[in-house]
Amino acid sequence: MNFTNAQLLFWSIMQNPPNFEQYLAELEMKIAFQEKTIEELNQALIQQQFSIDKMQVQLRYLVNKLKDIQTSNIASAAEETPPPHY
Secondary structure, eight states: OOOOHHHHHHHHHHHSOOOHHHHHHHHHHHHHHHHHHHHHHHHHHHHHHHHHHHHHHHHHHHHHHHHHHHHHHSOOTTTOOOOTTO
16 A cells, blocks of 8 residues: 555654644745745746847847848849859
């Protein structure tokens, strides 16, 4: 028979009744730690998204510059002189 973590925890509590104030304090500490961790992860995610947005703008700029360079280096058919053997 397999037990879930909650069932094992309940069984453990029933066998050895804990100091509920201590148990509650531990739960509050865990929740506080989780809230702090979630906030830190959220801030990291915001920073990463800011960096991604900035890099996308830079990439668009570079792509446009590259397109401008490529088109300016190629002469139109009217500007091309025929090869010397014609």
